[in-house]
Amino acid sequence: MAPRIGVYVCHCGSNIAGKVDVKAVGEMAKNLPNVVTARDYQFMCSEPGQELIRQDIREKDLDAVVVAACSPLMHEKTFRGTCASAGLNHYRMQMANIREHCSWVTEDPAAATEKAKAIVAGTVGKVRHLRPLAEREVPVVQSVLVVGGGIAGIQAALQCADAGYKVYLVERKQSIGGHMAMLDKTFPTLDCSACILTPKMVAVGQHSNIKLFAYSEVEGISGYAGNMKAKIRHKAAYVDFEKCNGCGICQEKCPAKVPNEFEQGRGQRKAVYTLFAQAVPNKPVIDKAACIYFKTGKCRACEKFCKRNAIDFEQQDRVEEVDVGAIILATGHEVFDATRMPQYGYGKYPDVYTSLEFERMVNASGFSQGKVLTSEGKEPDSIAIIHCTGSRDQRYNTYCSEVCCMYSLKFAHLLHEHTHARIYNFYIDMRCVGKGYEEFYDRLLNEGVRFVRGKVAGVTRDARDVSEHGKLVVQAEDTLTGVIRRVPVDMVILANALEAQKDAGEVGRLFGISRNKAGFFIEQHPKLNPFGTSNNCIFIAGTCAGPKDIPYTVSQASAAASGAITLLSRGNALLEAVGAHIDSDLCSRCLTCVSICPYQAISVDGEPQLVAVDETLCHGCGTCAAACPAGAIEADNFNDNQILHEIEGLLSWRKERGKETEAELAGTGSPTK
Amino acid sequence: MKYLYFPGCSMKGTSRGYEESVVTVFSKLGIALEELPDWNCCGSTSVIAVNKILALALAARNLALAEPSGLQLLTPCPSCWLELTKVNNVIKEGGKEAEKVKEALAAGGLSYKGTTVVRHLVEFLVNEVGVEKIKQYVSNQKYVGNPLTGLKIAPYYGCQMVRPYAEKDDAYNPQNMEKIIEALGAEVAPFELKTACCGGALMATRKNVALDMGRQILRSTRETKADIVVSACPLCQLNLELVQFRNDKFAGKDELPILSITQLVGLAMGISPEELGLSRSVLPGVAKAITNMQKEKAPAAIGG
Numbered sequence: 001m002a003p004r005i006g007v008y009v010c011h012c013g014s015n016i017a018g019k020v021d022v023k024a025v026g027e028m029a030k031n032l033p034n035v036v037t038a039r040d041y042q043f044m045c046s047e048p049g050q051e052l053i054r055q056d057i058r059e060k061d062l063d064a065v066v067v068a069a070c071s072p073l074m075h076e077k078t079f080r081g082t083c084a085s086a087g088l089n090h091y092r093m094q095m096a097n098i099r100e101h102c103s104w105v106t107e108d109p110a111a112a113t114e115k116a117k118a119i120v121a122g123t124v125g126k127v128r129h130l131r132p133l134a135e136r137e138v139p140v141v142q143s144v145l146v147v148g149g150g151i152a153g154i155q156a157a158l159q160c161a162d163a164g165y166k167v168y169l170v171e172r173k174q175s176i177g178g179h180m181a182m183l184d185k186t187f188p189t190l191d192c193s194a195c196i197l198t199p200k201m202v203a204v205g206q207h208s209n210i211k212l213f214a215y216s217e218v219e220g221i222s223g224y225a226g227n228m229k230a231k232i233r234h235k236a237a238y239v240d241f242e243k244c245n246g247c248g249i250c251q252e253k254c255p256a257k258v259p260n261e262f263e264q265g266r267g268q269r270k271a272v273y274t275l276f277a278q279a280v281p282n283k284p285v286i287d288k289a290a291c292i293y294f295k296t297g298k299c300r301a302c303e304k305f306c307k308r309n310a311i312d313f314e315q316q317d318r319v320e321e322v323d324v325g326a327i328i329l330a331t332g333h334e335v336f337d338a339t340r341m342p343q344y345g346y347g348k349y350p351d352v353y354t355s356l357e358f359e360r361m362v363n364a365s366g367f368s369q370g371k372v373l374t375s376e377g378k379e380p381d382s383i384a385i386i387h388c389t390g391s392r393d394q395r396y397n398t399y400c401s402e403v404c405c406m407y408s409l410k411f412a413h414l415l416h417e418h419t420h421a422r423i424y425n426f427y428i429d430m431r432c433v434g435k436g437y438e439e440f441y442d443r444l445l446n447e448g449v450r451f452v453r454g455k456v457a458g459v460t461r462d463a464r465d466v467s468e469h470g471k472l473v474v475q476a477e478d479t480l481t482g483v484i485r486r487v488p489v490d491m492v493i494l495a496n497a498l499e500a501q502k503d504a505g506e507v508g509r510l511f512g513i514s515r516n517k518a519g520f521f522i523e524q525h526p527k528l529n530p531f532g533t534s535n536n537c538i539f540i541a542g543t544c545a546g547p548k549d550i551p552y553t554v555s556q557a558s559a560a561a562s563g564a565i566t567l568l569s570r571g572n573a574l575l576e577a578v579g580a581h582i583d584s585d586l587c588s589r590c591l592t593c594v595s596i597c598p599y600q601a602i603s604v605d606g607e608p609q610l611v612a613v614d615e616t617l618c619h620g621c622g623t624c625a626a627a628c629p630a631g632a633i634e635a636d637n638f639n640d641n642q643i644l645h646e647i648e649g650l651l652s653w654r655k656e657r658g659k660e661t662e663a664e665l666a667g668t669g670s671p672t673k
Numbered sequence: 674m675k676y677l678y679f680p681g682c683s684m685k686g687t688s689r690g691y692e693e694s695v696v697t698v699f700s701k702l703g704i705a706l707e708e709l710p711d712w713n714c715c716g717s718t719s720v721i722a723v724n725k726i727l728a729l730a731l732a733a734r735n736l737a738l739a740e741p742s743g744l745q746l747l748t749p750c751p752s753c754w755l756e757l758t759k760v761n762n763v764i765k766e767g768g769k770e771a772e773k774v775k776e777a778l779a780a781g782g783l784s785y786k787g788t789t790v791v792r793h794l795v796e797f798l799v800n801e802v803g804v805e806k807i808k809q810y811v812s813n814q815k816y817v818g819n820p821l822t823g824l825k826i827a828p829y830y831g832c833q834m835v836r837p838y839a840e841k842d843d844a845y846n847p848q849n850m851e852k853i854i855e856a857l858g859a860e861v862a863p864f865e866l867k868t869a870c871c872g873g874a875l876m877a878t879r880k881n882v883a884l885d886m887g888r889q890i891l892r893s894t895r896e897t898k899a900d901i902v903v904s905a906c907p908l909c910q911l912n913l914e915l916v917q918f919r920n921d922k923f924a925g926k927d928e929l930p931i932l933s934i935t936q937l938v939g940l941a942m943g944i945s946p947e948e949l950g951l952s953r954s955v956l957p958g959v960a961k962a963i964t965n966m967q968k969e970k971a972p973a974a975i976g977g
Contacts, residue, residue: 341845342843342845342846343845343846458845460865460866461865462864462865462866462889462893464889
């Protein structure tokens with residue numbers, strides 16, 4: 001029996017119809033084999049638009065539907081629902097993307113129309129051969145994995161735990177707290193950062209539903225929707241956390257001193273150390289690279305003085321597996337390495353500081369106990385803050401780091417409090433978007449802080465006259481007055497950009513999450529799902545998804561938590577119906593498929609050996625089907641027959657137009673060959 | 674390996690000394706240079722401000738002449754290098770300007786595909802000759818020790834060698850000349866203004882501005898106690914000499930020799946100042962001043 005296909009071309013207001021002649025596309029579709037009806041409508045996704053489809057399915061007895069509209073990422077779910085409610089298996093519905101793939105990216109209307117026809121013809125070709133499939137529901141494991149223990153991870157973990165779910169919080173450092181723990185105050189309220197963060201850290205440490213894995217990293221993820229196994233490596237700390245009570249005697253007695261990364265290398269720490277005073281968990285670890293015993297075989301002072309025998313030089317990494325139903329990635333950011341901008345003199349002049357170095361300098365428990373002094377121990381007379389160091393710059397990061405204007409204002413205020421110095425802010429634009437942010441800027445203007453509108457060209461010690469002697473000279477074009485300014489100062493503070501973590505690529509691959517050009521994780525939808533990802537069980541929060549301030553980070557973390565809670569409380573997850581199947585008569589047991597399956601879904605079993613796909617693990621990606629030398633593997637709805645008919649459909653449109661299309665469409669990006 | 678040599682106008686005029694040192698040093702290094710036959714102005718003069726296409730076409734003609742040989746085109750002048758590189762980029766990108774340039778070439782019976790590789794002398798010494806080879810030539814001479822021992826050399830890049838094109842070095846903190854100076858066995862005098870502008874052609878049009886720019890650079894090098902300033906740009910070398918030649922009371926008391934990079938390499942290789950064109954310096958007595966420095970700091974090395 002021949003299939004009966006309905007084609008529905010959407011205008012999408014002017015999004016599609018403004019470029020593509022939708023009527024012509026509909027007319028072309030009517031003439032395609034097996035197409036019973038073809039219509040165009042202003043908004044297919046609207047209720048009347050959907051009703052058109054439902055009505056046709058019922059009245060015209062359609063058994064396949066093509067919706068030529070936007071990307072399936074946008075509305076596939078909608079139209080699957082439309083078909084299902086009219087009794088049509090929704091795997092017999094296929095979207096033809098004539099918006100993102102066509103009307104939005106093709107300049108010429110004639111070419112866009114031809115391209116839309118090709119896309120529709122191809123989709124009709126494929127849908128003719130699609131098979132109905134059934135989805136299965138599987139129960140969701142009732143626990144959440146949160147990766148990263150900064151403020152985003154802390155917030156998400158607490159919320160999931162408060163909702164009654166088991167949470168595994170994995171942090172690679174020995175304490176949670178992230179960047180927020182390093183900050184002195186927060187803008188614009190000037191709350192002490194540690195004061196507002198530590199109660200939450202303590203709550204994490206004490207929560208009965210949260211299992212905190214500090215000094216640990218996730219190194220493997222397997223499983224399927226709502227049923228994932230996370231392989232977690234607990235790095236050898238050489239301290240038995242069970243025995244240790246965090247008394248601190250080992251740190252006191254350890255003779256090895258190295259630069260302290262928490263103090264941005266400006267202060268010192270011991271080889272056995274906790275990150276900071278309020279660390280959670282408050283247990284030290286031994287830094288193997290700094291430890292005298294590990295380097296020379298002599299010392300063991302910490303072991304000698306530990307009353308609880310908690311030091312264990314023999315300790316090994318330990319790998320643990322946990323079952324989780326949802327994952328929240330909150331892996332954070334790192335700051336721009338200012339040595340990449342030699343013109344600002346960081347690393348060359350001791351009095352050029354990064355933003356985090358200044359946070360630690362001005363902090364009462366930081367490397368200078370909150371005293372703002374130059375490298376020579378003098379009170380600075382004048383200080384420059386350079387905005388956009390590594391941001392909004394074609395050579396480094398093109399994006400705005402969103403928080404630097406505000407933290408620069410905060411720095412200016414703290415300097416105003418701590419010193420008598422003249423304070424200069426060199427900015428490109430002031431971006432104070434947020435509750436109370438602009439008001440904070442106004443306050444700073446009234447505090448007498450000087451603002452120079454100009455991107456700094458360089459910082460030099462080259463003194464041109466007596467006033468510049470022994471100073472750092474900040475050079476910038478003042479774009480409000482149109483003059484080149486040379487401002488001599490004693491101290492320069494850079495507003496470093498926020499960047500994606502260096503290993504964000506590896507983390508992305510591990511969890512199967514894409515990244516944007518700048519390296520940040522991509523959300524499922526930038527506007528309407530800014531905390532979900534392309535995987536329904538994985539959510540993102542905080543600066544791993546892009547630069548943002550604390551309130552926005554906390555909001556996103558809460559949203560990600562609510563996404564995870566929703567999934568767990570629903571209790572079931574849908575398994576993708578599309579899968580791969582092996583024809584064992586054709587299979588020669590070469591096991592190519594076993595080795596390349598990204599989901600470890602294919603296994604070999606029994607005598608004679610039988611290669612089989614585990615349907616729950618299979619994502620239907622088709623890698624095995626493409627690789628199988630015997631052609632024994634078929635992926636549902638992506639088999640050779642279906643794909644070839646799609647290609648045939650894509651190419652058939654040219655026959656109608658004759659030869660002239662090729663010349664006409666040369667250079668439009670449309671398929672002419 | 675043979676290279677085509679593009680002198681540019683300065684090498685035949687104000688910077689004949691620089692050219693003599695290039696020729697001498699390269700023959701000692703065993704690198705064959707063949708002057709590009711029938712070359713013309715690179716287009717980097719004021720013409721670019723008046724007619725960009727004319728400037729580009731002037732540059733492109735040289736590249737078109739070089740192309741059939743398949744040889745790389747080496748130039749000691751940063752300004753020439755910049756202009757030739759610029760037109761290469763224009764041709765690579767295609768578009769209206771490239772079309773017009775090709776049209777202009779065609780009118781003269783030439784065509785250019787865009788394959789000529791343009792090299793600047795400093796980057797060439799570092800990447801093609803290599804610092805290791807330079808070190809060998811310095812140590813294989815008749816002298817005991819090294820003629821530049823104890824001398825502090827300030828590497829002055831000027832504005833065009835790494836800006837806007839910084840593929841072969843860092844735009845803000847270039848290191849190629851430092852590498853060469855170290856290979857020669859001399860000491861680098863790091864100074865702040867190594868990529869500042871020398872005043873360029875303003876010396877002819879706005880003398881006071883140019884003089885002030887030159888003074889700043891000289892002051893900055895003096896602060897580091899440099900014995901010699903080394904440049905790889907004919908105009909930089911000329912301007913820094915002119916500031917001092919005027920007995921400028923702001924330029925500092927003792928005259929500071931301004932050498933081209935190949936003159937410095939030549940000295941380290943033990944070549945005589947005459948063969949390196951030092952007598953052509955604007956400042957009188959540069960050769961003698963350097964010999965005196967060497968006597969003071971490296972007597973063993975110069976056989977004194």
